[in-house]
Amino acid sequence: MRRQTLYAGAVLALAAMGAVMAGSALGLELESVALLGAAMGAVVALVPDRTPTTQLAGFAAGFVIGWSGYIFRAQFMPDTTAGRAVAVGFVVMACVAVAFLTNDRITLWTVILGAGAFAGAYEFAYNQAPPEILSTSVSTATTMAFNVALGFLAGVVAGPVVAGAQGMRRGRPTPDAPEGDHVDAPVEAPVATSAAATDEREFTTLSEFMKETVR
Secondary structure, X not given: OHHXXXXXXXXXXXXXXXXXXXXXXXXXXXXXXXXXXHHHHHHHHHOOOOOHHHHHHHHHHHHHHHHHHHHHHHHHOOOOHXXXXXXXXXXXXXXXXXXXXXXOXXXXXXXXXXXXXXXXXXXXXXXXXXHHHHHHHHHHHHHHHHHHHHHHHHHHHHHHHHHHHHHXXXXXXXXXXXXXXXXXXXXXXXXXXXHHHHOOOOOXXXXXXXXXXXX
C-alpha cells in the first residue's frame, strides 16, 4: 500500500512541478495556483464515486457557476457583507440545482468543489480590482483550467494503481481457525409442543377419565 501511495504522490508532484515550469516557459502566471489546481484535478480523478469524466463534468459545471457568481456579484450586488452573502447563496443554490436536475448523476460535491476552486483562486484578484473582472477572471480561469487539467491527468494515471491497492487491502482474506479449535455445538433438548405430549397417563376406567377431566 505504501508503494502505491508513493507512486501516486510522485506522479502528482511531477504534475505540479510541470505546471510551474510550463508557466515560466510560456510566460504565464501559473505559480500562484499551481498546487491548488493540480490538487483539485487529482481529487476529481482519484475519488471513487462516479467515473472520472462524470466527476470532471461536475467540477467544470461548478467552476463556471463560481465564475458566474462573481459576475453576478460585480453587476448586481453592492460591495457589502449582505451583497457578498447573497452572491454566495446564489452560487450554492446553483450547484444544488445541477445535482438535482441530473438526478445525482453529477454529484453535489463535484459541483461545489469546482465553485470553491474558482473562488479560492480568484477572490484576492477580484478584491484588488472589482471593475476589471472581465480581464482578471478570464486570466484566472485559464490558469486554473490548465493546472486542473494537469492534476486530473496525473490522477487518471495514478488512479488504477491506487484503486488496485485499496481493493487488495479491502479484499484481504482472514486467516482460518486452527483445526484443533473446533467446538461442537451443544445439542438442545427437544421442547414439548403441547401439554398433552408430556402427559401420557393411561386411564383404566371411564370414571377415572371423567374425574381427571373435571379436575
